[in-house]
Each structure stands twice: as C-alpha cells, then as structure tokens.
Amino acid sequence: MPRRTDLTSILVIGAGPIVIGQACEFDYSGTQACQVLKEEGFRVILVNSNPATIMTDPEFAHATYVEPITPYYVERIIAKEKPDAILPTMGGQTALNTAVALAEKGVLRRHNVELIGAKLEAIRKAENRELFQQTIREIGLDSPRGVFVKSVDQAMEFAENTGFPIIIRPSFTLGGSGGGIAYNIEEFRPKIEHALTVSPIHESLIEESVIGWKEYELEVMRDLKDNVVIICSIENFDPMGVHTGDSITVAPAQTLTDKEYQAMRDASKKIIRAIGVETGGSNIQFAVDPATGRMIVIEMNPRVSRSSALASKATGFPIAKMAAKLAVGYTLDEIPNDITKKTPASFEPTIDYCVVKIPRWDFEKFRGADDILGVQMKSVGEAMGFGRTFKEALQKTLRSLENGRHGLGADGKDPFNPADLDAEQKKELLETITTKLRTSRQDNIFYLRHALQLGMSVAELHEVTGVDPWFLHNIAQIIETENELREYSL
C-alpha cells in the first residue's frame, strides 16, 4: 500500500516540557516524524510548548504552535489549520491523552480529523488496565492478577484467593505515596486501610506481586498489511519492582533461552494484533518468574516511548521515522532500511554487539527525597554504551554517566580496598553491604562488585538481589581481570 493520497495536512502533537519520565526522547521522535511527513509532501502542523526542542524550530513544520498542549488550545489550532489527521503517538503520554480527550469531546468528529498512528479503540484497549488484561486473557496470555478495591473487605477477599506478597497502590496519590507491599495478612490490613484513607477517591489497586521476577521489553511494529516485526528485545538488569526508567537495561536480551524468547515474540505479535495497533510501534513489557518460567504481560504503550528511542539508537532502526511512514499508509516491505538502503524495513535488525543503558539521578538536589528506587521513575537522564560484550558495554556506560566514576570501580573512587581488610572486617562489611543490597538504590551496581570481592558467591548474591546469575558472573569476570592486572607493572 503506497502513501495515502487522501491526506494533505497532519497535526503532530509534542510532549511539552521535560519532566521525569518524559524527556527529550520525544524531541527525537517528534523531530523524525516532522521531517518524514514534510519529505512526504504533507503540510505539517506542530504543537509543542517546549521551546528547547529541535522539533519546534520553524524549519521542521509548516506551522509551529508553541502553545499549551491542552484540549482547548489544540482545538483552536485544529479550527484554524483544519488538518486532515492527527498523529498523537510521537509525544508521549501528553500527546496521547490530549488526542483521546479531543476524540472523546467530539472535537475530532466535529472538525473531521482522523487519528492516525493509533486508533482510539486501540489506545483505550492498551491504556485501560481492565480492558488490557481482558484482551490479554482472551488471547490466552497471562497477566498479573489484580483488582481495584474500595473497601477492606474486598481487599481481604482478594488476598485470600491470591496469596502474598501483595502490592498496594492507592489511586491518585502524589508520588505514589501511601502504597507498599504486604507479605502477610497481619500487615496487609493496616496498609490497605491507610491506602484507602490517603487516596482522594478512597480506592486502591491491589495486585499479585511480581517483584523479583525478570523483566523484559520488546519493541514491536505493525503495518496495514499485518506485517509484524520485532525491532529489539531489552532486558532489565534490575528485576521487577524497579521502574524500567530507573533500571539498568541491556539490549539484546541476554538471559532468555531461545524457547523463552520465541514465546515472547509470539506473544508480542498476538498482543499488537489483539490491541489493534495497525500502523506503528509499540512497547510491550513482560515479566518472567525465574523459578517457574511463567511469563506474564505487564503493559503495553501503543506509541513510541523512551524504550523505543533506546531501541532505535541500539539497533540503528529508526522506529519513530518508520512509525510516521506507516501512519501515512506505507507498509514495512515498501520502506527501505535506512542504513543498508538495500534491505526493506521488514527485515528485523540483527545486532552483533551489546548495549547497556544506565539511568542518572539527581537526588542531591532534592534533600529529604526518598532515594529508594521503586515503581515510580525518579531518574532525570541516562547514558548508553556499546561494546562487543556486556562487560565492555557496562564499563563504558558507567564512565559515560559523569558521576565521577571511570568504570566498575578500580578507579580510585572505591570506598575500601578488600586487600586492606582482615577476615573479621570483611565479614562485617559484607553484612552491611548485603543489607544495603536488599533495597534498590542508585549505586547498587558498585556494591554488587563489592559483595563479590568480599567473597559472596554468585548464587548467594542472586538470592539477595534477584539479579540474574549471568550478569553477576560477568561482574565477577571483570573483578578477575582487575585482580590479574594487579600482578603486572607498567
């Protein structure tokens, strides 16, 4: 199917100001989208209130509105510019929410504007928790058991049927406050009572805990001919429980068996079809129970995301650019691969290297702030590094972060040298570090190394942290090399 000829002008919605969780990755995707649509001969109209973006440079669109991204102002822009379509999948949650609000208020119908990239129905199915889980079950896949409750009794009934631990997430509280995890019925009752009190609508989500499970993301694209390609798999180094934006992530996935990976691919294809994303990219998150191999679907973003920016940079496959082309009617087999120019975009990228991303936090600017990493993202930026091995990529990324480290330790910044400690001191220190590692914090990666240096085994460390043994073995190998280097002189 070639480019659509029934559209002449398209409104692209940006992501607005940089906030934690929605940063300049949407300038990257939006800039690509605007460029592609302009090259394809469309009149491009853009709204984004963020002046620091490249996409709001006047050359990137025919009409650039640096106006508030609210339904009111976007409607004014629609009324003035009369676009044929809106592309809402490039500007993060802000753009998607605004487009949904405009659709629901009847603005799009009134002005005869079509949603492209993702249809309203698909957005709803992906974003509404209950609809999503229902769809997932209908196609025979698994998702975490959970329910919204408004009373302690309802919560108790769920607990009896599901078992512990249970995650408690009160609805609409600031910074997710009032939530937590309960390991037994005794602590569950006061926690749920508290959650229902602090929630302004006295409601809480309670969910089966998948904390400690392995976490994965797949970047998937689909076109109007129903071609589906998997662009990239991403594995979270930190197990479930830490927001993926706050996790160290690795591409491609390193610790899945081929069988597991194929199951995940098949699931992704089923999901993008069932949700109904027809022309674009989606990010699908999975959790795998390391004990049983049970795979569950966590969520799906029917739009480009922080992870798709990462996947694009990691593979060289420009997801946003391709998504913009798919949105205007092209199919994957018609678009040449950007890099090879010979293969079509329907060829899945293959990578012969490893990529590691590590977030960067700024807690010192927010004295008193809780620096424990959890389900709510707190990092303000990230660095990525390439290597032929995980070890190389990890060390390169650690020094890309510019927080004073030059790799995984051995850089003069380590708080102690194990060679200086006697057995008793080592034991004491290891106890302190073990306790520390039970909570996710920004510098845990360095303490994983310390724990191994102090004699903890990979198996024990995996038990404490939930980090896959494969990653821990790699850290152990870095330590081995360091020790070996110490036998030499220049």
Added chain:
Amino acid sequence: MKTKKITAGVLHRAKQQGFSDRQLAHIFNTDEISVRKLRKKLGVLPVYKTVDTCAAEFEAETPYHYSTYETESEVAVSDRKKVIILGGGPNRIGQGIEFDYCCVHGVFALVEEGYETIMINCNPETVSTDYDQVDKLYFEPLTLENVLDICDIEKPEGVIIAFGGQTPLKLAKALEAQGVPILGTSPDDIDVAEDRKRFGSLLKKLTIPHPADGTASSAAEAVKIASKIGYPVLVRPSYVLGGRAMEIVYDDTSLEGYMQKAVDVSPDHPVLIDKFLEDAREFDVDAVCDGTDVLIGGVLHHIQEAGIHSGDSTSVLMPSAESPQVVEQLKDFTRKLALALKVKGLINVQFAEKGGIVYVLEVNPRASRTVPFISKAMGFPLAKIAAKVMVGRTLKELGYDLDARPKYIAVKEPVFPFNKFPQTKIFLGPEMRSTGEVMSMSGTYGESIAKAVLAAGGILPVSGGVFFSVNNNDKNERMIETAKGMLDFGFRLYATRGTSLFLDSHGVPNTMIYKANEGRPNVVDYIKNGDIQMVINTPLGGPSRFDEQAIGKAALEENRLAVTSISGAAAALSAVRWYRQGKGDVRSLQEYHADLRVPETTLKE
C-alpha cells in the same frame, strides 16, 4: 607482588572488558596519559564498528560508530575538512535538552559551511545521537580517552566544546594540552570567566560593578567577611557548580552553621561569600561575539527576585517594560565583557540591578540554557550563528551585526518534579531544581503569563480565594496593590496574622486564618476544602519553616497556583485579568517570525 611486565595481550584483554585508561592508571599507580602513551606504543588501539542493523550481513551506508578492541575497523575516514562537536552526555538537572539543541544547531550550521561534522555523545534520548541528523556519529563516552581516540583517527580542524554544557567544557583544557585545537573562545579565556580572582580583576579593569565578595576557610573568617560586606550573603563551596549547596544567609548564627556543614564536607576547599542583593531584579543576556562585533540575542528579565536560580525563574523577554537606561547598560556590559574575553561564539551574562546600578553576577562564555528560547522568540538561530562564527565567519558577513529588538512578550516558565519527591522542600532557591520549561508568546504580558502557567500544567483561577502570607520586606505598596487587584476581581482574601494586620491597616478586607502549626482549621484545611485557589507565600531566606512546607505541599497536591514572590503575584494578577476575558487564540511561530522579519536587513540569514 608486581613482578610481571605488562604485555600488549594483557592490556588488549583489559580493554576488551571495558577498562578505561583511568582505571588502568589507578591499578598501575600512574596517570591516564602515561597509560595512553604505553597503549599507543604497544599498539593497543580501539577500532570502530558500525551500527548497521544487520550484523554486517549487508553493506551499511550510514556512519554510526562505536569503539571496541578487535582487529578490523569499519570506519571510513574522509579527507574532507571536519569539525567535531562534543555533546552534553546524560541529561541532568541544569544540563538538559537545551544543550542538545545547541549541539544539533552547531551541526546544521557547519554542514552548511561545508564541513564534515562529527558528533560524539552517549545520550540515547537526544536528537544529536540520531545518525540521520549528523554527518557522522560516534556513540561514545565523553571522556578524555574516548575523545582523543577519535581525534587521533579523524584529525579534525577543531573541536567545539561550547555547546554541550559542563560536560565538554570540563575536557577543554586537557584536550588542548594534548594538542587538540579548540574552536571558539579559548579555554584560557573561559578560565578567566570562571576563576574568581582573574574574573575580579577583569571587572575592575572594565569598571563593571559586581557584588562585594570574599573567601573564607573558617567560621570566624566568614563572619568577619560578612560583617565587612553586610548581610544577607550568598555562600557556596568553591568546588561545586550549578548552584549546589548554595545558600542565602541572613545572620552570624546561620553563617556559622553553614560553615560547620561546608567545612566538614571538604576542609581543603574554602567557601565563597558574596553580598546578596536582596530584592534586586535579575537579568540574563545571551549574545554572539565574533571578536569584533556583538549580536545581542535578547535581554531576559527574571520575574522572581534575586536568589532564585536563573533556570528556575520565570523569565520574560519584553520589548519595552524595562527602563531604557538599564537595558542599554546591560547590553553595553555584555559587549564589553564579550570583547574583553575575546569570545568567539556564544556568551551568557547574568546581571542584577538594584537602585539603578547594574551588577554582573556571572559570565559564561558558552551556550546557555536560554539560547533556544531566545532564538525562538527573536526569530534568529543564535547557536547556528555562533557555530559559523567559530569557524571564522563574521557577524557582518552573516548579516547579523545590527541590534535586534523584540516585538512580542515571550515567557519561559520552568516545571518542577516536586510531585515525584513529596518529602522535599518545594521553595525555590539558588540551587536549580526544574527539569524543563515551557514557552508562550503573545502581544500582552497577561496573555503570555497566563499561557505559560497553563502550558506548565497549572490552573488559573477566575474566582474563589487568594491566600497571602508575606515576609516583612514584602509588606509594601506593591503587595497592597496586588491584593486590591485580586479583590477587584472578586476574589476573597485570606491571610496569616501579620499579613492580615498589614492588609487591615491599608483598609483591604480579608479573613485572618491560622498557619499550619497554629491550630485548626488552618490554611492547609482551607486549601484542601477548595476555599483557596491561589497561594502567595513569600518566605525570607533561611531554612523553610514547617508551615511553609505544609502550605506548599498542600498547594502542590491540590494543583493550586502558588507563587513565592510579590512580582510573581503581580504577574499572576495580570494573567488572571487576561484569562477572565477569554482564553485567547493561537498563533504559529512562523506568523510571529514573519512579523519580526521587518526590517528585512536586520534579520536576514
């Protein structure tokens, strides 16, 4: 123990596992450059692989590379004249997307000038690491080692370090020492601007005023300096950048307390003490200098009073509201500083004005975070112009030697992540804490402010209650005027005891209510119950008190408009006035710029 002599093989294997020269230097108890020299002698050098989507199965045409230690290099080095631009690395508060914007503009400009333009950056979120936007991309750490390795094979005409914020700036001297040519303002001249002593003598020579200052390494010394220059003073450790650990101190006790903390942190580094110009008005000026001429990009006025980090302040670019003398003075000082520092490229100067005297607070001879905002408001690309100047073009040649004046009122409004950190204090200070910003532009002050508030996710009230709790300095005529203005729009006024009595004494009807710690129902209850739609609370220095924190938190939770200065309150009043008449219409940048492009000679490219 160290008996064996290092071999190329061992070194190569360490590099394959990602060990940096800095780590090796630590392990071998030497310095980074010695490791580098040895590496080169032994032939342990990186190769560059291509990110090609296909594991080298097909030929790749896009130059997107990363380093590793293997045998075969896939990078094709051209013999074109080239420039390397260093990016900003991972985003952080104080160094974000604005610097990526400047880097990408640098690329666009130099491609236009016929250079092969090479980008080095390691941030996957950015446009600068989109291989589509640049001639050649090295996705590498911004460390001395990795940058030198690339310079060794690419042999660029020069490296641009002025666009990516602190990250590349920190590398400037070391790169220069290794023989890498730095384009633009020289690292030594940048040092003049950053070194307190050298900068002080430059200002003296130029007879440009700046706030009295001193350096102390003990509490006694600090108190002595403070008594000489007078309270309040701005204190900060000498070794941190970006306003970290900076505080405004009002008395001996707090100063001693600060010194205690600061000296504990680092006994080797003194504390810098500056006279704090309380109630001064602050300005930012961005300009481009080619060594002969200076193009003033714009003069930004900060709405919040002095003491709030410029990145956290609501900034306004206005055609006419300032006194022409002050504006002329700001421009004049900027020109003088740019020429004296032999700036080639961008310069940002921060000023404070009090009692008609303009003081220079800080000079940054490089890209600043306001460059994209000013470029969009004024309709010309400052960063692009600066990049062209850095490779030898003159402003005259480029047609930018005239003074441009704004025609519209543009507002830059910061957004904060306080909702993610509910335990932290929400009042603003010298340490930057915003993550991003929005912009609005229009023909009137009220509309620009209102749209900025709305774009930042705020709610502008049109009726209801306004709460006032102001410090003694703010119990003045301006505050009364603002309160009366709110009253005229039909708002009910609530105030804490002191403020309420002051309003009473000027015949402004109001309801006295409790502070958060005085009893119930108190201001927090009023906010939660929906009786208060706007909070005007101006704390004065020092650590914020319990009730301020409680008020701020309640305002944040309920998304009430909260302002922490009287000028902020006055701006809010203008915004409400405009908003009550309707929400206005939309206008594209292209339409604004078409208006700005008159006369044509001023702004042609």
